[in-house]
Amino acid sequence: MTLSYVPDDAFAHRLDPRSKLLVQITFAAVAYAYTTPRGLAALTVVAAGCLALAGGGPRDLWAYRFALPFLLVAPLVAGATLGDPRFRVGDAVATGLASYRVLLILVVAAAYVRSTPVRRSRAAVQRTIPGKPGQFLGVGVALVFRFLPLLKRDLLSAREAMRARAGGERPVHERMRIVAVAGINRAFGRADRLGTALVARCFAWNPTLPRLALSRTDLPALALAAVLFAATLARIVFPRIA
Template structure:
C-alpha cells in the first residue's frame, strides 16, 4: 500500500553521483532548487531536464523507479495545475460559466506543474543516491560555521538523522497496522471523507504509541552508550572533498550559467 513512496529511500551504489561528497550534493541541490524557480521559460526547463536526465543516467538509478516516486503527490500536482489554470487572471481564451482559462493561467499552470515535478525528481535523486547518514553529516558540516551564533548544528543533524532513519521503519509499521486492522474488517480505502478520517483512528493510535515507544527505547539505548551531543565528538568517516567534487561544481556552474543565459536571451515566455 505504501511501497510507492521513494522519498527518503537510499539506494546503495558506486556511481559518480554516489561518490560525490554529501556537502557538494547538498550545495548542488540548493542551486538546483534555486534554478527551478529562477527559470522563466520552457527552454530553461529543457536545459534542466537534460541536466537531470544526465544525472539519472550516470547514477544508475532506474528512471522508472524515480518516476514512481511522483505517484503519491500526483493528486497534489493535478490540483495545483487545475487551480492555476482556472484562477489566474489575465487575457481570456476560453470561458464556460464562471470558469475561465487565460493565457497567463496556462503558462502559470504549466510552470507550477513543471516546478513541482522537477523539485520532487531532484530531491528524490539526492536521497536515492545519498545515505541518510551521509546527508546529515554533510548538513552538519555545512551548518557548522553557524555554531558561532549558537546554532546547535550537531543536534539539528542528529534530529534529522533520527527522523530520516525512522521513515522506512514507520512506513513498515503503518503497513503492518493497516493490514492488521484490515484483517479485522476495517475498510481503509472506501467510503466518504468523514468515514475515511474515522477509519484512520485505528491506524494512527497504534502508530503513535509505537513511535513514542521507539523514541523512548532509542533514548535509553543512546544513553547506555553515553551519548552526550556534539562537543568534542569525533567521527569514523571524515568528509573529504575529492576530484569528483570539483567536477560536480564545474558541472553545476556551467548549468547555472546556461540557465541565466537562457533567461537573458529568451526572456519571459
C-alpha cells in the first residue's frame, strides 16, 4: 500500500492545509520536548486521533514498513556493547523512546498526506512563503508527493523481477546492488521524461493554484496547534515537567 491522498469526507479533508501543516510542526516540536514514557503516551493519543480524523487507520502505516525495521533494531544496537555489561538497558530504553517518537511523527504525517491533495499542499507552501523561494519549495513539495510513490513502486518492481529470475539465491549484498542500480536507472529515466513533459506543457513557476481560506472548521486544528506550542514552551521554561 502506497501512502497518498485518498478522497474522503473525513474531518481532516475539510481543513485548510496550512492549519494541518501547523499541527504537524507543533506536534514534531512537542514530540522532541517530551521524551518521557508518560509524555509520549499522551502524544500517542493525539497522533492516533489525527490519523482517525483523516479517515485512516493502522493499514496506512504499512507504507512506512521500510522504516519500521530500523526503528525496531535501533534500541538493540544502542544497548549492545563489546564489554561488560553486554547490554545497557538505559541506552536501549532512551533509543527506543526516540524511535517511538519518530513513529508518532510519521503517523501525523500520514494523516496529512492522506487528507491533502498535492495541489493544495503546493498552494499552502507558495502562499505562506512569498516570492521565488516559496515557488521553488512549492514545486519541490508537489514533485516529491507525486513521484516518491512511483519511485518506491519501481524499487518493488525491480525486487519482484529479480526474485522471478531466482535472484533470491544470490547473496544479500548482491541483491541490494541489483535493486539499487535498477531503482537509480528508473529514477533517472523518470527525471528525463518529467523534464520533457514539463517543457512540452509550458511549465509555469506560478500557475493558478486552488484558493485557500481558513474557516471555522479550522478552529479545532488551530487550537490544537496552540496547545502543542504552549506545551513546548512550558517544557523549555520548566524542564522538569514530565
